[in-house]
Amino acid sequence: MTLKNQPVHGADHCSDHGTDHETDPGTDYGTDLGTDHGMHTPIPVVVLSGFLGSGKTTWLAKAIQAIQQQGMKPAVIMNELGEVNFDGVILGEGFPMEELLAGCICCSIRGDLGLALKQLVEAESPDFILIEATGAANPAELIDGITEASLYVPITLCEILTLVDSPQLFRQIEKGKGAAFRLMKEQIRFSSRLLLNKMDLVSNLQHEQVREWISEVSHAPVLETTYSEMNMTEWLAQMNDVQAADSINSVNSVNRPTDDNAHQAASEKLIPHAHMMVVTYYVKQPLNSTKFERFLGALPEQVYRGKGLVRFSDTSGELYAFQLAYRQTDFMKIDPQAAGTLSEVVVLIGENLNSSELIAGIEACQEDLDES
Numbered sequence: 324m325t326l327k328n329q330p331v332h333g334a335d336h337c338s339d340h341g342t343d344h345e346t347d348p349g350t351d352y353g354t355d356l357g358t359d360h361g362m363h364t365p366i367p368v369v370v371l372s373g374f375l376g377s378g379k380t381t382w383l384a385k386a387i388q389a390i391q392q393q394g395m396k397p398a399v400i401m402n403e404l405g406e407v408n409f410d411g412v413i414l415g416e417g418f419p420m421e422e423l424l425a426g427c428i429c430c431s432i433r434g435d436l437g438l439a440l441k442q443l444v445e446a447e448s449p450d451f452i453l454i455e456a457t458g459a460a461n462p463a464e465l466i467d468g469i470t471e472a473s474l475y476v477p478i479t480l481c482e483i484l485t486l487v488d489s490p491q492l493f494r495q496i497e498k499g500k501g502a503a504f505r506l507m508k509e510q511i512r513f514s515s516r517l518l519l520n521k522m523d524l525v526s527n528l529q530h531e532q533v534r535e536w537i538s539e540v541s542h543a544p545v546l547e548t549t550y551s552e553m554n555m556t557e558w559l560a561q562m563n564d565v566q567a568a569d570s571i572n573s574v575n576s577v578n579r580p581t582d583d584n585a586h587q588a589a590s591e592k593l594i595p596h597a598h599m600m601v602v603t604y605y606v607k608q609p610l611n612s613t614k615f616e617r618f619l620g621a622l623p624e625q626v627y628r629g630k631g632l633v634r635f636s637d638t639s640g641e642l643y644a645f646q647l648a649y650r651q652t653d654f655m656k657i658d659p660q661a662a663g664t665l666s667e668v669v670v671l672i673g674e675n676l677n678s679s680e681l682i683a684g685i686e687a688c689q690e691d692l693d694e695s
């Protein structure tokens with residue numbers, strides 16, 4: 324059995340979110356820099372932001388399909404805090420994908436984002452690039468990372484689309500403080516379009532309060548969605564227009580907060596995910612489904628997100644992908660081939676997690692632990 328307990332960022336990492344945003348010294352874009360952008364039509368880039376479990380991958384699956392239906396070739400960059408990309412299993416194949424794992428592109432692996440963009444553009448010549456940030460990423464930092472990469476490859480940032488987990492935001496507004504709340508606020512402020520998702524899980528009153536709070540924080544257009552459903556044809560047409568209008572400047576000016584020092588202020592208080600941790604546990608024995616569901620249901624509230632691939636002893640040993648987001652659990656049967664080389668694994672993401680307690684909880688769901 325392999326145990327991994329991996330803090331994602333320490334305060335050290337976040338302290339290098341200075342205000343000058345220089346190129347990471349370690350970033351090597353290769354020797355053929357200086358591509359003449361004038362010779363290329365820039366490829367539209369869309370950044371998907373939003374808190375852990377807010378519906379980004381659900382949206383991504385629909386966007387990929389819509390782009391392909393219009394005869395265009397999408398390419399995807401997926402970033403996960405943990406070392407395993409389950410979302411790739413959910414999205415399937417048929418388009419180029421770069422995975423940036425075990426770190427967050429807004430800080431610890433920001434240089435990797437530039438390299439991934441360069442590789443994708445050169446190897447795949449996509450028509451559209453979608454970047455799914457981790458739920459802990461601060462979009463302010465991503466804007467800088469992409470703008471930097473656009474010096475080397477013909478890309479143009481068209482949209483920072485933020486998925487909002489409406490019931491989760493409502494709860495955070497009520498609390499009115501904490502790292503998760505500050506991060507959600509930053510993700511909303513630095514967005515060019517907001518999808519108020521999971522509308523099926525909020526009451527009318529909660530809905531009103533969330534809308535009112537958002538209107539004080541952002542002037543971005545807001546769409547209300549369930550399962551990230553929106554009119555993709557209309558949206559793609561709008562992206563076309565933005566691309567044509569040299570979008571980087573417009574995105575930056577439209578969506579950055581209006582006061583001149585806001586970006587600096589945002590960078591200086593970039594502690595929000597300093598305490599975000601990932602607990603990764605590779606499971607060797609099948610789990611008892613009842614015990615595991617009970618375990619997920621009883622997790623402390625600072626576990627914001629759970630996902631993984633598991634097998635149950637009481638369901639003929641089939642493989643299931645599970646999702647836990649804001650106390651809602653989903654299980655989906657997986658074709659073993661689709662899972663490829665992924666191991667059976669449970670990943671839990673949150674703040675100030677007690678990893679040994681969590682691991683003990685998962686182990687208690689394993690059956691026949693001593694017989695293997």
Ligand SMILES: Nc1nc2c(ncn2[C@@H]2O[C@H](COP(=O)(O)OP(=O)(O)OP(=O)(O)O)[C@@H](O)[C@H]2O)c(=O)[nH]1
Nearest residue numbers: 375376377378379380381458521549550646648653
């Ligand atoms: N009830 C409800 N569930 C939703 C909705 N949208 C997404 N979900 C579920 O929420 C869970 C998380 O959705 P994802 O699309 O994986 O969220 P994500 O933002 O990509 O998650 P991370 O990448 O881990 O941050 C899944 O189980 C989805 O099926 C919604 O509108 N309503």
